[in-house]
Amino acid sequence: MKGHSQIALLLLVSFGLSMPAMGQEEGESGSLFQRILDNVRGVDDDPAAPKFINYPTLAFSPETNWEFGVSSLYVYSAKRDLSNRLSEIKVFTFYTLENQYGIWLDHALYTDKNKWFFYGRARYQSFPLFYYGIGRDSPSDVQSVIDGEYILFRERVLRETLPSLYFGLELDFQRLNRVEYEGIGEASPEAGRPSVGALGSTNMGVGLGLLYDNIHNAMNPRHGLYSEWAFLKYGAQTGSDFDFTSYIVDNRIYQPVQENNVLAAQLYGQFTSGNPPFNMLSLMGGESLMRGYYLGRYRDRNLIAAQVEYRILPFSFSKSLGASVFLAAGQVFGDEHTFQWNQFLPTGGAGIRYLLFPEKDIYTRVDVAFTPEGHGIYIFIGEAF
Secondary structure: OOOOOOEEHHHHHHHHHOHHHOOOOOOOOOOHHHHHHHHHHOOOOOOOOOEEEEEEEEEEEOOOEEEEEEEEEEEEEHHHOOOOOEEEEEEEEEEEOOOOEEEEEEEEEEOHHHOEEEEEEEEEEEOOEEEOOOOOOOOOOOOEEEEEEEEEEEEEEEEEEEOOEEEEEEEEEEEEEEEEEEOOOOOOOOOOOOOOOOOOEEEEEEEEEEEEEOOOOOOOOOOEEEEEEEEEEEOHHHOOOOOEEEEEEEEEEEEEEEOOEEEEEEEEEEEEEEOOOHHHOEEEOOOOOOOOOOOOOEEEOEEEEEEEEEEEOOOOOOOOEEEEEEEEEEEEEOOOOOOOHHHOEEEEEEEEEEEEEOOOOEEEEEEEEEEOOEEEEEEEEOOOO
16 A cells, blocks of 8 residues: 655665676675675575575655665575575565554465465555545546555465465455545545545455466566466455455566576456455556556556566676566456456556675666656565566
């Protein structure tokens, strides 16, 4: 739900100040700032050793004023066996000058021999949500600013049944409460409010998922296929305030083109039946798919989106710097606005990459995306998809 860009201070410093060391011969010590960065990220001679990094973040947006935060990343292979897929745990905490706060936790964990896969995320935050309305014709002006307490827990517990094919349980818990509205006209107190779930709700979904995943490093996929098919059922029997079903299809392919060059593509769909609250509709935008759009700028029952990205990791003249270019298109649709081939919204952009963990082949990315409505800047560790 949080949709603005972050400025990662440590990462920006490492981009700008470690560059003089990139052209040095092997064995030279490098710049002072490069050595500081190496100490922070725990560089050592053991490629199987777990890696851990903390770095501060700073951001600004109109709805939050200044935001201060700390991000952490921990990566490892089960039993320090590099034949096991790379597992990751990411944590982000923040506080703003408007007394808003939150903590995010993302994880993708493989057990030994990749037999079990635990994949999910958790969110707790008090943070404003910009609500533009529902449907692809929603106005460009914010209809209301919704303040509230938001809790999310999404988990997949999957077991390998055939090589790289996983099957198992999917859970999704979301709660929006303590809701307050800003920017609603006094003459019409209901103006700008969603029609379903306006005062918040609690919803718990239970379902099944089938996943084919033969990618060794999910933070920087260079070759392989990811294909997820899942459904989640929400209703009174699971403790939900609303009765609806969500279906998710997520297909990604990664193909090496030349040495260190990768062509990546993704086709994503989310389809909802029943009576979902506004905050659990399909949302377009964010830091991964349809970059450049505010997450939730467009929302409706259904979403279809696709993106392609060409990555150079790294450049031929550098051991640490790379880049990417990407294009995407998507649309939301539902009861009032049916799917139309000529209604896809475009976005595209480019980014630079810096090799943060050479032993694990993990880069940090700075992406700039452009849409007909504006642009977005994204700074994260790991590729967008």
